[in-house]
Amino acid sequence: MTTYPGGPGPAALPGQRMTPEQLMHFYAGMIARALEQNRLRPIVVPLFDGPQLRAFAIHLEVGVPAERVEKIASAVALAAHSSSCRIARDHGKLLVEVPKAPEERRKLGAAAVERFKPPTSWHVALGLSVTGQPVWYDLDDPNIAHLAIGGTTGSGKTVALRWLLYRLAVQNSPAQLGFVMVDKKGHDLAPYFGKSAHLRHPIVSNPFDGARLLAWATGEMDRRLAANQREPKLVVVIEEIGDLLMVNGEVEGFLARIAQVGRAAGVHLVVTTQQPGARSLGDALTNFTARLLGRVATATKTFGAAGRAKTMADLLLGHGDFLLITAGAEIRLQAPLITGLQYGQIPRVERVPSLDDALPLVVRLADLQRDPRGRPGRELGEADYRAIEQALADGISVGALAARFGIGSERARRLHAAYWEQNGEEDDL
Ligand SMILES: Nc1ncnc2c1ncn2[C@@H]1O[C@H](COP(=O)(O)OP(=O)(O)OP(=O)(O)O)[C@@H](O)[C@H]1O
Ligand SMILES: [Mg+2]
Missing domain, CATH: 1.10.150 (DNA polymerase; domain 1)
Known part of the structure; x- marks a missing residue:
């Protein structure tokens, strides 16, 4: 692989005649030069030409603090013909993630993610990392057993949720896995999963019914814990938990309890929210082991939304550009866009069973x-x-x-x- 200790310098401005690969090398050279201008002597390596961004690794000389690069992020971005870039630390090197111009961005198809075989049926590749590797969600992993998907409108939460549910549904039979779903808008999940054989109850849209479903799931979890039962797995899906929390003060307690002990009973939460940083959600979300965070509206909101500092989530690009935040790691990924046809592969039933007799009044x-x-x-x-x-x-x-x-x-x-x-x-x- 060509690297750029100082780089060859731009031989030509990027034009239509450069191949994508040449462009990667061109920009790596430009980034190296920008850093040299600031008295650094880096080695810059082109890493991945992603759907929405280009990623490069920067190796600094021993002893040079990473902050020196972070401070001149704007110069690095300009060198790569962009107005901003995100600089992340990754196992002893720095990653520079440069957004592509809007007209250069493309969608990531499902096939590009599905070519990676999941290690178990409980693994789903949420998307591709900035180095082109699959980023796994694993229901069995305590670091990720419950997932909160957050981000501003249009960040791609619903699309990512549908992808996750779709993969779980085609990888696991209804005997192994059950769903209950609350879909506030009534059109985000119902058209795709409304007849799924995995559903234990018809999808509900009314927040009050959602709260009853959550009360039932908490009871089911307690029953399983007492009986030492963890199968079949049950995934409780809530599209926009904010509304549910407003219905009833008990909801927060149900969410917290499932997030704390649900895994031992095979009960898992997957929720979305437009306001991951909202104080009203704070307690409900603290017990979630993993967050999939999409674009946040402003830099000041990123801390609350991510639950930690320095994620630069405001620089995410939307359209499925996410950070997967767990106790151990923080990984940027691009989620795929699934086509409507694929949902046809989900096993279906004519009539979804009902829990009506079991739901609390x-x-x-x-x-x-x-x-x-x-x-x-x-x-x-x-x-x-x-x-x-x-x-x-x-x-x-x-x-x-x-x-x-x-x-x-x-x-x-x-x-x-x-x-x-x-x-x-x-x-x-
Ligand atoms: N992974 C993706 N790849 C490409 N485009 C995407 C992706 N995810 C989302 N989009 C685009 O963004 C649009 C909005 O996505 P989505 O409905 O998932 O947003 P959202 O975060 O759920 O927004 P809201 O909070 O308003 O419900 C989609 O209709 C699609 O055009
Ligand atoms: Mg949505």
Whole structure:
């Protein structure tokens, strides 16, 4: 491989006649010259001509601090004909990632990722790293068992999520793997996975139903832990968890518990959010072992979004350009764009089964969140909740509800409100 200790210097400006490979060498030479101008003596190696960026390795002389290159990132970027570049540290060398001009960028097809054979059926290559290697997600790896996909709108979260679910679904039979899904928009997942044989319950879009599903998953996890059972694996998918957290104060607790102990019961979370740095999500996300972070709107938001400093996630390019952040590592990757045809390979069923009998009732979920100032009050059992729901369906008033079930007017008011929030919408249709 040609390297550039100082480089040959630009023989010609890059024009249409340079091959992609020549361009890589041309830019490596330019980067080396820019560093030399700043009294560094680097060796620059072209690494990978990626779909959206070009990556180079910089080897510095022993003893030269990396900060000297980081400080002149803008000069490095200009040398490579770009207005910005991201400089990352990687096993004793520096990586320079230079975005391509928008018209040069191309999509990464699924085939380019699928040619790497997963080591186990629980491995999915989320995309290609800046050196062209597959970046694995592994459900069995404690560092990555639960995944939060974050990033601003258009960063490629939904596309990445669909890719992950698609690969899991074609690599594992419904006997080995089950899905439950909350799809707020109702069109992000349902058209592709709505009839998947892996679904244990129809995809829900209402956040309240999502919270009930999550309550069920937490119960299922507890049951499995008690029975020492970890199969089949269950993946709980939530498109935009922000909305779910607003529904019910218990949701955060469910998420935290599954993130903490779910792996031992084969229960895994995969969620997306537009606001990975939002304070409201802070506690819910802290237990997630892995984050797949796409472009963040501004540099000031990157710390909260990444959960750590110096990721430069604001320099990500969107369209599936992600950082996979785990306890041990931080890897940039390009996710593929899957074509609609491929979803045809997912095993399908005519009728998705239902967990309706097993999901907690609306009023029971609402009751989990007791008024912190209120006294504990009367304990209600499953039969009470059923009776309360029936009474609410029959149109009972708050006062009558409190009197009949002996639960206090404040608690009755909350159950009444939750029930009608959930069931009132249909009247408006
Ligand atoms: N891996 C990819 N390769 C190429 N283009 C992509 C990729 N991922 C996303 N895109 C493009 O970006 C668009 C938006 O992607 P996506 O819907 O996944 O964004 P999002 O992060 O889910 O946004 P929102 O927060 O608004 O839901 C896609 O329609 C597609 O055109
Ligand atoms: Mg989306």
